[in-house]
Amino acid sequence: xxxxxxxxRKECAVLFASPIAYAVLTTVTVLTSILFFExxxxxxxxxxxxxxxxxxxxxxxxxPDYINLRDTVFYxxxxxxxxxxxxxxxxxxxxxxxxxxxxxxxELLLTSGVSPATVVAAKFAVxxxxxxxxxxxxxxxxxGAIAQGGLGLSHLLSVFIGLSLLGMGIASIGLVCSxxxxxxxxxxxxxxxLAYLFYDFGWAHTFLGPEAAGLFDALALHDHFARFAEGVVxxxxxxxFAALAVAAAGLVRSALEWRxxxx
Amino acid sequence: MAQAEPPPRDPSLAGPPxxxxxxxRIETQGLGRRFGPHVALESLSLSVEPGESFGLLGxxxxxxxxxxxxxxxxxxxxxxxxxxxxxxxxxxxxQVQARIGYVPxxxxxxxxxxxxxxxxxxxxxxxxxxxxxxxxxSEALTRFRLESVEGRLIGHLSKGYRQRVSLAQAFMxxxxxxxxxxxxxxxxxxxxxxxxxxxxGLAGRCTLLLCTHDLDEARRLTSRSAVLRRGALxxxxxxAALLGGANPLALFHGGEVEEVASP
Numbered sequence: 001x002x003x004x005x006x007x008x009r010k011e012c013a014v015l016f017a018s019p020i021a022y023a024v025l026t027t028v029t030v031l032t033s034i035l036f037f038e039x040x041x042x043x044x045x046x047x048x049x050x051x052x053x054x055x056x057x058x059x060x061x062x063x064p065d066y067i068n069l070r071d072t073v074f075y076x077x078x079x080x081x082x083x084x085x086x087x088x089x090x091x092x093x094x095x096x097x098x099x100x101x102x103x104x105x106x107e108l109l110l111t112s113g114v115s116p117a118t119v120v121a122a123k124f125a126v127x128x129x130x131x132x133x134x135x136x137x138x139x140x141x142x143x144g145a146i147a148q149g150g151l152g153l154s155h156l157l158s159v160f161i162g163l164s165l166l167g168m169g170i171a172s173i174g175l176v177c178s179x180x181x182x183x184x185x186x187x188x189x190x191x192x193x194l195a196y197l198f199y200d201f202g203w204a205h206t207f208l209g210p211e212a213a214g215l216f217d218a219l220a221l222h223d224h225f226a227r228f229a230e231g232v233v234x235x236x237x238x239x240x241f242a243a244l245a246v247a248a249a250g251l252v253r254s255a256l257e258w259r260x261x262x263x
Numbered sequence: 264m265a266q267a268e269p270p271p272r273d274p275s276l277a278g279p280p281x282x283x284x285x286x287x288r289i290e291t292q293g294l295g296r297r298f299g300p301h302v303a304l305e306s307l308s309l310s311v312e313p314g315e316s317f318g319l320l321g322x323x324x325x326x327x328x329x330x331x332x333x334x335x336x337x338x339x340x341x342x343x344x345x346x347x348x349x350x351x352x353x354x355x356x357x358q359v360q361a362r363i364g365y366v367p368x369x370x371x372x373x374x375x376x377x378x379x380x381x382x383x384x385x386x387x388x389x390x391x392x393x394x395x396x397x398x399x400x401s402e403a404l405t406r407f408r409l410e411s412v413e414g415r416l417i418g419h420l421s422k423g424y425r426q427r428v429s430l431a432q433a434f435m436x437x438x439x440x441x442x443x444x445x446x447x448x449x450x451x452x453x454x455x456x457x458x459x460x461x462x463x464g465l466a467g468r469c470t471l472l473l474c475t476h477d478l479d480e481a482r483r484l485t486s487r488s489a490v491l492r493r494g495a496l497x498x499x500x501x502x503a504a505l506l507g508g509a510n511p512l513a514l515f516h517g518g519e520v521e522e523v524a525s526p
Contacts, residue, residue, distance in 0.1 A: 002387055002392040003388050003390060005392075006383075006386075007387075007388070009387070013376055013380065014373055014375055014376070104367065104369060105373065107332075107337055107367060108367075108371035108372075108432075111336065111337050111363070111365050112388040113357050113358075113361040113388070113389060113390070115357060260336075
């Protein structure tokens with residue numbers, strides 16, 4: 001446990017000593033804000049058009065039900081934010097293992113009496129923690145504003161959990177890619193490609209039958225995130241993201257062990 | 264793949280190193296390591312006594328670093344076996360690593376950490392926490408004359424100081440075996456002298472395995488040495504006798520050798 005704590009402290013220190021952490025936090029927050037205000041502007045525009053064209057004012061019954069803060073602003077913003085995470089998260093994960101290998105510090109870690117599992121656990125914990133922080137920072141303002149518009153707290157929490165799990169899912173893919181190479185650029189590029197592939201297997205329906213395509217859909221990140229976004233908290237979706245994390249950690253541990261055999 | 268190994272010599276040795284122990288024994292028999300078709304180390308058999316200062320000599324690419332990595336459990340042998348304090352690094356890497364301090368040729372450090380923070384991290388990796396960690400860090404700062412740079416970023420240190428930090432992290436937990444790989448490589452004469460003084464000061468406190476191609480360093484710091492050439496042991500004996508001939512460099516390159524003890 002002492003070694004785990006030491007590794008976590010070191011990971012945090014190295015992470016926040018790098019400009020990438022701040023750049024990623026800032027980028028996600030700014031993108032969320034831009035998305036939010038753009039949708040809010042469109043929402044206001046629609047409201048204004050309906051109100052002015054029907055001369056009934058903003059309380060008029062002529063404004064359709066589907067024009068509301070939840071459907072016109074919050075859901076599209078969260079949907080697009082999920083897709084937006086495909087770029088900054090690989091920037092975050094690319095260095096985690098690849099840099100250790102490139103600088104030879106993995107040898108320091110793996111010859112200091114600490115098990116590879118502890119090293120992997122500490123690195124995953126810090127990366128997931130950072131994803132949570134990133135989601136919290138970018139989520140607070142839109143969520144706070146939308147809370148005034150009638151979306152319940154439990155639903156907001158469900159969306160936050162979904163977004164965080166989606167971010168962690170992408171991070172899991174990124175950590176595996178980082179463990180397989182010493183090139184940070186290669187790790188980031190591979191993560192973007194794989195995460196994009198795993199995000200939505202809609203393309204599979206073009207080539208495969210409904211049953212096979214359905215299997216791919218069950219593996220897609222987006223489908224599991226989408227249910228959280230709808231306010232549905234399902235154990236199956238939790239299990240999916242947990243399985244993804246466990247599989248990724250297992251692959252990373254094997255990659256570290258493989259170095260003992262391959263050099 | 265590996266030859267049959269003997270049983271552990273003494274079950275009591277399975278625990279942590281005994282306090283006050285002057286060092287641990289290293290034994291290898293038929294130890295070999297291949298990387299694909301390339302033979303990095305071939306059938307190495309030798310024994311280093313507890314508390315001994317032992318030199319591993321050879322030109323670049325002779326197999327010294329491969330031998331170290333087999334000792335630390337970072338690599339697995341392709342043939343033969345190695346024991347440190349009666350334990351196999353292949354099977355009981357963590358217990359072996361708890362007995363070892365390792366200083367690689369290029370210091371494996373985190374440039375974004377400050378010296379004190381890095382040493383605290385190294386102590387944490389070795390399972391030291393609270394007061395014992397603070398005490399170990401303070402002692403390391405004093406022993407390796409790092410007090411004046413304890414608050415500086417490692418990335419801003421000179422090569423000589425970085426090497427001292429690397430030595431300090433390796434000696435943090437009072438190892439029974441200190442492995443030092445080319446400790447003065449790339450240093451200026453003054454820095455070389457400082458590092459040699461530090462290493463001479465550690466004599467008798469643990470078993471010292473010094474890998475070097477610097478003959479003066481070997482003469483000064485080791486009592487017995489082995490010479491490797493292209494992965495094979497070509498000479499083993501008293502350092503003074505091995506390097507006392509008219510052309511000791513011939514040992515490295517395969518020229519005519521005078522007065523060399525046989526392996």
